[in-house]
Amino acid sequence: MPLLTNLHNNSKAQIVLGLIFGICFGFLLQKGGVTDYNVIEGQLLLTNFTVLKVMLSAVMVGMIGFHLLKHFGYVQSHAAEGTVGSNIIGGLIFGIGFALLGYCPGTVAGAVGTGALDALFGGIVGLLIGAGIFAWLYPSLKPVLMKWPFPSVTVPEFLKLNLWVTIAILEGVMLAFLLILEHFGW
Amino acid sequence: MFEYFTLDSWSPYIAGAGIGILSCIAFLLSNRPIGCSTAFVKARGLISRAINAESVKRSEYYREIVPKVDWPFMIIPGIVIGAFISVMLSRQFQILWVPTTWGDAFGYNPVLRIAVALAGGVLLGLGSRWAGGCTSGHGINGSIQLSLASMITAACFFIGGIGIAMFLFRVIGA
Numbered sequence: 001m002p003l004l005t006n007l008h009n010n011s012k013a014q015i016v017l018g019l020i021f022g023i024c025f026g027f028l029l030q031k032g033g034v035t036d037y038n039v040i041e042g043q044l045l046l047t048n049f050t051v052l053k054v055m056l057s058a059v060m061v062g063m064i065g066f067h068l069l070k071h072f073g074y075v076q077s078h079a080a081e082g083t084v085g086s087n088i089i090g091g092l093i094f095g096i097g098f099a100l101l102g103y104c105p106g107t108v109a110g111a112v113g114t115g116a117l118d119a120l121f122g123g124i125v126g127l128l129i130g131a132g133i134f135a136w137l138y139p140s141l142k143p144v145l146m147k148w149p150f151p152s153v154t155v156p157e158f159l160k161l162n163l164w165v166t167i168a169i170l171e172g173v174m175l176a177f178l179l180i181l182e183h184f185g186w
Numbered sequence: 187m188f189e190y191f192t193l194d195s196w197s198p199y200i201a202g203a204g205i206g207i208l209s210c211i212a213f214l215l216s217n218r219p220i221g222c223s224t225a226f227v228k229a230r231g232l233i234s235r236a237i238n239a240e241s242v243k244r245s246e247y248y249r250e251i252v253p254k255v256d257w258p259f260m261i262i263p264g265i266v267i268g269a270f271i272s273v274m275l276s277r278q279f280q281i282l283w284v285p286t287t288w289g290d291a292f293g294y295n296p297v298l299r300i301a302v303a304l305a306g307g308v309l310l311g312l313g314s315r316w317a318g319g320c321t322s323g324h325g326i327n328g329s330i331q332l333s334l335a336s337m338i339t340a341a342c343f344f345i346g347g348i349g350i351a352m353f354l355f356r357v358i359g360a
Contacts, residue, residue, distance in 0.1 A: 022264015
């Protein structure tokens with residue numbers, strides 16, 4: 001089995017790896033410009049498309065890399081079934097917070113590293129409170145979270161298409177979107 | 187080569203491609219998507235436990251997402267450090283209370299900005315756990331795995347975000 005199970009189960013090594021992945025991720029987020037409030041709020045106001053450029057190029061590269069690794073048995077899928085009650089309602093609540101705060105849970109930590117105090121005293125403190133509220137509500141929210149499951153776990157299952165055909169289509173759509181952005185100078 | 191690391195910023199496509207590669211390495215070495223919102227549950231659980239250990243022991247959610255210092259926890263201090271290294275290399279570290287986009291629309295009073303940011307943070311913490319992930323966990327890493335739920339969730343992040351941002355800056359702050 002080519003999965004690196006021994007490494008995955010080594011909890012001390014994983015703590016160090018978590019820190020290293022975080023450092024690299026934070027570095028790339030900052031260099032990509034997305035730890036800046038103005039850039040993120042600009043994306044939500046559709047005046048600055050840096051956030052989508054970073055996200056879509058990450059997904060374009062990662063999608064091919066992940067499925068090649070998966071094809072050879074080095075990684076496994078973690079995609080899980082979603083529901084309207086969890087993903088759509090939760091996603092919309094997230095969106096409201098995203099606009100008010102101007103950072104998301106990863107970029108807020110990056111912004112703290114650049115010296116943004118609204119990210120620290122508003123964002124980090126708020127996220128800790130919000131996570132606590134969810135933990136408190138969780139037992140009573142469970143029926144809502146399970147409400148109206150989506151028909152499929154993955155996009156190729158949903159579209160009833162071959163995996164690599166789906167990937168080719170999605171890569172094409174993302175590439176076309178980025179080319180349109182560049183064409184109009186957004 | 188080193189000079190590249192001292193640049194103020196990189197092309198978003200280069201940074202994005204780097205994040206895509208990093209995500210693949212995380213799946214390979216740690217068998218996990220890089221997600222950021224779980225850390226806040228764990229940190230909150232650790233804080234609550236210090237105040238009242240019984241309440242955490244009784245909580246169903248903290249039995250599922252165990253409050254401890256592990257991979258999902260370490261990602262957040264890592265991001266703070268990584269972004270800090272990046273701005274130190276480019277000499278851009280700057281203590282800031284109110285970002286300009288906010289200040290130009292609503293004024294540079296830090297109390298108002300922190301109050302709204304705090305409200306946003308609470309909703310972000312609630313929403314990310316409600317949806318089971320964030321812009322990174324769902325938006326990037328879930329989409330990489332072709333998860334239908336993750337792509338729908340990411341769309342909702344932006345639908346909600348664009349709607350409220352437009353209302354905030356184009357209606358109230360216009």
